[in-house]
Amino acid sequence: MDINAIKTFLEVAKTRHFGHAANALFVSQSTVSARIRSLEESIGAELFIRERGNIRLSPSGEALMTYAQGITTLWARAQQEIASPQGARETIAFGGLSGLWDITLQNWLHQISESHPSLAISADIFSAETLVDRLTKGALDIAFLYDAPQSVNLTAKQLKPIKLLMVSSEPMQELSENWHEHFIRVDWGMNFAVQFAAEFPDIKSSRMMTGLGRIAQEQLKRVNGFAYLAEPAVRADLDAGELYTVPNMPVFKRKAYAIFNHDSAKSALVQELLEAL
Numbered sequence: 485m486d487i488n489a490i491k492t493f494l495e496v497a498k499t500r501h502f503g504h505a506a507n508a509l510f511v512s513q514s515t516v517s518a519r520i521r522s523l524e525e526s527i528g529a530e531l532f533i534r535e536r537g538n539i540r541l542s543p544s545g546e547a548l549m550t551y552a553q554g555i556t557t558l559w560a561r562a563q564q565e566i567a568s569p570q571g572a573r574e575t576i577a578f579g580g581l582s583g584l585w586d587i588t589l590q591n592w593l594h595q596i597s598e599s600h601p602s603l604a605i606s607a608d609i610f611s612a613e614t615l616v617d618r619l620t621k622g623a624l625d626i627a628f629l630y631d632a633p634q635s636v637n638l639t640a641k642q643l644k645p646i647k648l649l650m651v652s653s654e655p656m657q658e659l660s661e662n663w664h665e666h667f668i669r670v671d672w673g674m675n676f677a678v679q680f681a682a683e684f685p686d687i688k689s690s691r692m693m694t695g696l697g698r699i700a701q702e703q704l705k706r707v708n709g710f711a712y713l714a715e716p717a718v719r720a721d722l723d724a725g726e727l728y729t730v731p732n733m734p735v736f737k738r739k740a741y742a743i744f745n746h747d748s749a750k751s752a753l754v755q756e757l758l759e760a761l
Contacts (some may be wrong), residue, residue, distance in 0.1 A: 487559050490552050492519040493531060497549060500539050557623040574753060577606040579615050580628030584740060586698050587646055587714045588761065589628060595760045619743060625750050626758070627743045630673055639746040643761055646740060647715040648672060650733035651722070653704040657731060666709040668692045668700040672738050680712070683734050701727070712736065 495505040496516065506513040524531050529544035541549070576596075580589045593607055610618065615627035619638065632640035669690035671677075680687075692709075694700055700711040701718055704727055721727040742761065744754045 486519070486522065487556070489519040489523040490555050492516055493523055493545075493548065494552050494556065496520060496532065496539065497541055497545065502539070554621050557618060557621055560623070574600075574602070574750075575604040575606070576626070576750065576753065576757065577608075577624050578626035578628070579608040579610045579618065579624050581612060581615070581630065582609045583696055583698075583714075584628045584630075585609060586696075586717045588643070588716055588740070591716075592761055596757050599760065600757070616743070619745065622745075622748075625744060625748065625754055629741055629743060630738065632741045632743060637745060637747065638743050640741045640743050641755075641758055643740045643742060645737040648676065648712045648736040648738055649715050649718065650710060650730040651701075651704065651713045651718055651727050652710045652730050653708050653727060655728045659710075659730065659733075663710055665691065666707075668694065668703060668709055668711040670697050670700050670711055670713065671695045672697075672712065672736070676712075676736055676738060679734075679736055714738070 492505065492509060492511075495508050496502060499505045499508065502516050502520075503513050506516045509516065520531065527544070527548070530542050531545035531548060532539050533542050589607075593605070596603065597605060610627075612629055612631070615624065615629060616633050618624040619627045620635070628643075632642075664684075664687045667687065667690050669692070671693065692700075692703070697711075697713050697717055701713055701721065703709065704711060705721070710730065718727060722729060742758050744751065748754070
């Protein structure tokens, strides 16, 4: 089976247009048509329903989607393993949520690249669903998540709890009465939301909300306000006097996990690398 045909199938499924898929893949529209026709012939089923001004997946195309995504993912992993840099004896592929990169993964990446100079590394940002999917399919060796998935095949190692501090853009001894009008709510998950509501029952809504701590952190450098931010990510700004902790405010903790397949041939390497966290 031609891997380019699989990639073309996924692009047509995404764009629902042969011409747009051709532009995205930097090939001619006739090439896209030929690849899809060849794929349909090899599978023995029509993958798209072609209607006037519209293209949609057929039932066979819908069934192929999951397999096609897995095939391209494993193909990329095989290329990494086979074509690793000269001198590299082992490879490791990991991914994490964007927020965890700011908090801990960037520093960890630097540490393992320094301590394992012969290690070929692939590092990415994905959603939680994609991380688990790639991990179970063998495309990743480690996934970093806030919540551990329930799976008998996966091992979850809890990382050091992340301290969440109330941070302000200006130094102060106590909060003003209307402080909540300038509060930026960062979504640190359900557990944090429950604890926050218990500590601040009168705060029902916020003018600004975000799912990424870095957005709130950068906003506080520009406007007056408050937010709960991860201590490792905000430490440099606190030390530099660009942001300030609010005294006498509760400190919350957020759990995070490194997830890996304990039956993997790389399990020992994974656990060795995780010791640096």
